[in-house]
Amino acid sequence: MNRHIKFVLLTTFILSFFSINISAQLKTGDLVDGIAVVVGDEIILESDIEDQANFAKQQGAQVADKCEFVESIISNKLLIYEAKRDTLIENRSQAIKEQANQKYTQILGQFPDEKTMLTTYKFRTSYEMKNAIEKIDTDNYYGQMKFQRITDKADVTPNEVTDFFNMYKFQLPEVKDEVSLSQITMYPKLTDDHKNEIIARLNKIKKDIEGGESFESQARIYSDDPGSASNGGLYTNIARGKMVKPFEAAALNLQEGELSEPVESEFGYHLIQLVKKSGRMYDARHILLKAEPNADEIATARKELDSIRTLIMEGKLTFKEAAYRFSDDKQTKFNAGIVTSQDGSDRIEKLNLPPTLSYQIAGLNKGDITDVFQDTERDRKVVSIIKVDDVIAAHQLDINTDYDRIKQMALNKKKNEMVEQWVKERLPNVFISINDRYKTCTFKTDWRKTTASN
Structure with missing residues (x-):
């Protein structure tokens, strides 16, 4: 079961996923390579933008405005340039290179062969694709580390959260149907x-x-x-x-x-x-x-977990106690079995639930517990039971019921503003050159006027 269900509240400067289909915007006869932007001694090639966009699109990114995309790259490159000069940020080049090779192998496993994968991602060779992954991961690492350094002391007061809510409450997204769940998961033991x-x-x-x-x-x-x-x-x-x-x-x-x-x-x-x-x-x-359990070993585990479920239903054991004593899932057993999303919330959108889990809790109400069912978690066969802790109907975000989420959104906004201010302060001291190809772009920051020698 995938507990790390993504729920994005507010985007930041960091380009974890790029969102543009540049190839659709390039006209016949346009350059396919050449220097697009220079930030300090960091060079962004046209091919880098193309590679990153193609890679991001295949990872599920949304299509966005080309100029916004390029400006986000420039902003991130400034963070990267400064991060590499920051002696308090560790150089992880070798580890990132190894991770890029591993990521390439993992992506390859999703395709019938290497040629199909390279065609889908629009790369000519495995070297090109690995190099693109490494560049993206390197940029993400340095950008994120500098972002964290700049915003390390950021915080918001209750009054700031209230002010944020009052200002943006009509623009805040509607929360779709959600559930809060707890689980007990056991790995069948081999004989x-x-x-x-x-x-x-x-x-x-x-x-x-x-x-x-x-x-x-x-x-x-x-x-x-x-x-x-x-x-x-x-x-x-x-x-x-x-x-x-x-x-x-x-x-x-x-x-x-x-x-x-x-x-x-x-x-x-x-x-x-x-x-x-x-x-x-x-x-x-x-x-x-792999220690893959056979049918008899899975049946034994199901029987054991069913006995534990019976003790819970009879009130002889709480779900929290049973999770701590019997669950093999290290991420939830010490937290009363509570399942959390990627942002740490215990509320999960029903639409984002894995199919197996969605099927198991269909029709259940608050307090109900599923029967024992078999699932696959991180490529391992497991048996599980799920308790429905709460069912939350779709609603507009409200400070009385969604304070933690609104606080995080207010904090993210504050962090973005801190980085924007930092960028403005650094610009006079960093050489920036943008190819005339982007002269029609209306950027939020006037990069050309603030350009200076390094």
Whole structure:
């Protein structure tokens, strides 16, 4: 079940997703590359804008005005330029490059083949697409970090929230039908015989590698990890603390080139080879065999959770107590089982619920609990029960019932204003050049008049 359901209250300067279809606005004969904008020593190419727009469109971005899009890039580039000069912001270039490769692999998994993916995203080669992803992720990282540095001390008082509501209440969006939910989720446990079977398979793979087979080829054939299998099981520049504890402990106890024994984690069983270790970073290969429960193991888990549900229905155990004692979901078990959206709210739009969850709670009222049902969560088979904590009918945002949301919107507005002011103060000290191709654009900020030598 996807608990991270997006609910955007107010956009910011940061370009997490770009929103334009530039290709539809370019006329025959227009340049397809060349320098579009220079901000300090940061260069924005026409091809960068095109690549980012194509990539964003495939990620579900909405079409917006071309000039607004370009201006948002300029604003973000100014943040990026200053962020790279800020010694308090960590340089994460290597980690971002590795993440871009992983993201490329994940996107590829959504298509039947690489050619189809590249055609859909309008890239000629895998190198071009990986490079575009890396550029976008790098810009997002530095832009977000500088945005956070500028707005770190931002806050709003109750009076400011009230003033914001009174000023914008007729423009605030209507909240669609929502629910508040709690869950108990259990991972079916494998029998000892099933575990031993998986371990035996890994040991056979290990023996073949020790006998001369390459780790890379065995990973491509056998590994169930979509993020690394096609790359021979390799993860590079892994920072300590990034991987799950059993994986990291085993990897860092190896000598370079050494193979581990089968290692169990929440994802399954791993065969690990340490490739390189340097300071707090290391490279490692692994082969993952998922611990996929069979029908009998799922049935056992369903029976156990159904017994827990009965205790709750009979009043012998509260849902909160049961979630803490029995749920395997770390994100909700310590929070009374409460399911939250991406913005941290415990209210979730019904239209944004995953199909399985929407089906399970259909027709239920406040206080009702679903029967035990099977689901898939983060590629793992689980059994769950859901309690409907509240049902909220569609309504216009109101300060009496939606104070926290309105407060966040007021805070976002204040942060945007802080960044706008910061941009105006920095402009006289930063060289900015915009190609005449955009001379007909009416920007919110007069970038040309404020242009100065660096």
